[in-house]
Amino acid sequence: MGEQASTAPEKAAKGVKGARGAGGAAASGGKGAGGAAGSGGAAGSGGKRAAAKKTGAAKPATEAAAAKPAKSVKKAAAAKPAKSVKKAAAAKPAKSVKKTAAKPESRTALVRRARRINRELAEVYPYAHPELDFENPFQLLVATVLSAQTTDLRVNQTTPALFAKHPTPEDLAAANPEDVEELIRPTGFFRAKTKSIMGLAAALRDEFGGEVPGRLEDLVKLPGVGRKTAFVVMGNAFGRPGITVDTHFGRLVRRWKWTEETDPDKVEKAVGELFPKSDWTMLSHRVIFHGRRICHARKPACGACPIAPLCPAYGEGETDPEKAKKLLKYEKGGFPGQRLKPPQSYLDAGGVPAPPLGATAPPATGE
Ligand code: SF4
DSSP: OOGGGTHHHHHHHHHHHHHHHHHHHHHHHHHHHHTTTTOHHHHHHHHHHHHHHHHHHTHHHHHHHHTSHHHHHHHHTSSOHHHHHHHHHHTOHHHHHHHHHHSOOOHHHHHHHHHHHHHHHHHHOTTOOOSSOOSSHHHHHHHHHHTTTSOHHHHHHHHHHHHHHOOSHHHHHTSOHHHHHHHHGGGSOHHHHHHHHHHHHHHHHHHSTTSOOOSHHHHTTSTTOOHHHHHHHHHHHSOOOOOOOOHHHHHHHHHTTSOOOOSHHHHHHHHHTTSOGGGHHHHHHHHHHHHHHTSOSSOOOGGGOTTGGGOTTTTSSOOOHHHHHTTOOGGGGTOOOSOSSOOHHHHHTTOOOOOOTTSOOOTTOOO
């Protein structure tokens, strides 16, 4: 963006490079584990190697946060956070947040900072993608409905058996509900979810010729399908821009002060106004990736966060670099991901496929 922001990307880039380095570390460890991803033990040993390398790789992220965050935060966020961020890195993060909030950020500065965060996240997660396994719009729609109140990992471990037995809307609509309940039991709330997915399969069969519609107004009419699910399907199965406001997205954009809204529809609107439509889908993936790997709900790993210089909430989580590194999850922590069949770009970056259902659970999941 503008010259005004010229120093921040360089500093943030240090962190990004560090994060990519962490990916590389995961690669070496990951490949060792990847061949035996079905074995939790093998994956675990690969994770340790990768995590060990990552320890060094995450250092630049800390530098980005602590070394010279003064100018970047000053220009990106607001009034004189330079000293306060240094203090935050050392001991008193609360002050920096207070000082940042003292002088309201202009709309122009907010847009610039938001877009810069998106660019940095694109560097940190060049392989960002939906974390549900799917091969067609019907599978993505069903998997998204099943993902309520559980992890994408658990859905991915469950859907292969479901889709092997009921590959089309017609098959699923005509299934024995008790059979479906058993197949999706691991995702929790399996009776209600059986009703939802069988109901939407019947609606697809009866009202849309067995095809998933690609329009928002049609998708939200399907039973169990809200705007969030509809945008996931539109963005990832039909290539139509959409912002996915899940729990991670909402939490992070509020931490970044992109909006104070809590209603998902209002968050979607507010964030959508900060970015061109063409950015919406990938922005959603990157923010959710960051929320799952680094900026966790309870313990954000601020000391290992590549976008710390741009974040008004720096210090809300662990700022000690060594302790923060231990909080990293999935490939950033050297562990398997959520997809059993991740995209090639993820594997190329050192990501490791998730183990199938029944294998030893990887230690880095849960958010
Ligand atoms: S609150 Fe989240 S985004 Fe901000 S510095 Fe901490 S981990 Fe990074």
